[in-house]
Structure formats: structure tokens, C-alpha cells
Amino acid sequence: MTDNEVETHYTKDGLYQRIMDALVAAGKDTANLQPGDLDAVEHFHGRGMAATAELAENLTPQPGDEILDIGSGVGGPARYFAHTYGCSVTGIDLTAEFCAIARRLNADVGLADKVKIEQGSATNxxxxxxxxxxxxxxNVSMNIADKDALFAEAYRVLRPGGLFALSELALADGVRGDEVIYPTPWSADGVYSFLMTEEQTVAAAKNAGFEVMSVTDNVATMRQFYQAQRDAVARHGPPKLGPFILMGDNAKEKGRNAALNVENGLVRPLELVCRRP
Ligand SMILES: C[S@@+](CC[C@H](N)C(=O)[O-])C[C@H]1O[C@@H](n2cnc3c(N)ncnc32)[C@H](O)[C@@H]1O
Structure with missing residues (x-):
């Protein structure tokens, strides 16, 4: 496994144009985009913007705060933080194409002065x-083998008293990694997927020096979300906009497996809030 394999997995040539085409098809004015126009597309994780909003509430950012988004994707969560709370956000991501798209979308919605994007690795x-x-x-740590480096780096760049919120898909207790169903949104075949149990993730956070303030299990909420999505498709047909646009040709299969893994009790969406003492 190399960082390149992870980047190759996420890279989808021509993606910015596909996002624009989907927005036009959904009736958005792409010559005059507003931050809210991108809501349905740009949050690349289960439960989309709702999950970002909950995570943000746990951090209570203040106007003028400097916030770091580790694995910022196409920048949706970073723009949400900047637009909603008036803070400055720096996003870092491994995938060059996602970084380029994030910068363009920042400019498109007038947030380029508040959201900066760098290409690089969470572990350095x-x-x-x-x-x-x-x-x-x-939803980044599933791709990172060296969890100790992830937590150590997050700890290092935070001021004392600063909070670090991590959401991820953890391996359910008693499940083997090779029982998880692929392809998923984060891995085509499991080769660059490194899921840990809750216990292992909490231990890695503590090992870096963090106090673990809370651990939230979002399995029930995520199951409700998947059911609501299926109900909506049955009633109105497939949606025009969604993070599936970021996932490439087999997006449907990846999305279906993401739901199956949660509903079959193989993986658990978790959120940790950690504090640097
Ligand atoms: C499922 S996407 C989530 C993107 C974003 N956090 C969001 O929720 O919209 C996973 C992202 O993690 C990034 N990533 C994976 N491994 C990384 C690493 N070691 N360092 C930085 N980014 C990484 C990928 O490039 C991808 O953009």
C-alpha cells in the first residue's frame, strides 16, 4: 500500500466539470454559485452535511479561530465551517485533484479568503x-495505516486546550477486516483500508497524549439515514445531486456496500472528540 494508491482511488479526471454539469441539471446557477448550492455534493461521508454540522457543534468554533481539516476532500466541510462560524480553515488532502477542485469551489462561492487548501499527508x-x-x-483515517502518526501530528499542531474531532468507520468488535464488503467509498478492494476497533482508536488517541472527551456511536442514526435514502429513491427516483458524483463509475455499488457494512454490523460510524491538555 502506498499513498499513491489512495490518491489513485480518489482521483477522477474531469470531476470539476461533472460537478458543474450535475449542478446545472439540478437547476443551480453555476455562474453565481452560493455556498448552499453545493451542500448535497461536497460532504464526502455518510449523512453528508448533517454529520458535518454535528461534528462542528462539538468543536464550537469562534469567528477568527484557525481550524485544520485533515483530509479535506473537495472542501465541503471546510467551507461549511468558514461560512457558518466565520472561522478560517486550512484543509490538507493527499489527492491533488481534490485539492484543485476544492480551491476552485472556494473561489466559486466567495470563500477563497477564508479557506486555504494544501496538498500533503495527515501523517506529516x-x-x-x-x-x-x-x-x-x-472519514479519512480508514485510509491511514499509521494511526499513531495521524494522532501525533494532530496533537502537535493543536494549541494546548485545542479539540480534535475524528469521525471514522471503525471495525465492529469481533469482525475480521476481510469480512468487510468492498468496493466502498474509501477503498476498491480493501488493500488500502485500515479499520480499527473503537478500543484501538481510543488507545491510539490516548497514546498521542489526547484526553478522549467523548465517543459517539452513530450506527442507529446511520441506519435511519440509509433507510430514509431508500424511501426517497422509491418515492422520487434517484437524486440528481449527492456525494456519489465524487465516487466514479461504480458509485452505486460503493454506496450500497457502505450501507450493507453498517446494516450487517461489520463497521460502526464513530465520532471521537479529543482534547490536547
Ligand atoms: C471519503 S473522503 C472524505 C473527504 C472529506 N473529509 C469529507 O468528509 O468531505 C477521504 C479523503 O481522505 C483523503 N486522504 C486519505 N488518506 C490521506 C492522508 N494520509 N492524508 C491526507 N488525506 C488523506 C483522500 O484524499 C480523500 O480526500
């Missing part, structure tokens, strides 16, 4: 010690 952050007031990472 190009930032000074204690630079950020808070940090978060949504």
Missing part, C-alpha cells in the same frame, strides 16, 4: 507546532 503535516485552535478529520 506541513504546519508549525500549536498553530491551530481546533482540528477535525471526517
Amino acid at each position: 503535516l506541513p504546519f508549525d507546532d500549536a498553530r491551530f485552535d481546533a482540528a477535525y478529520s471526517q
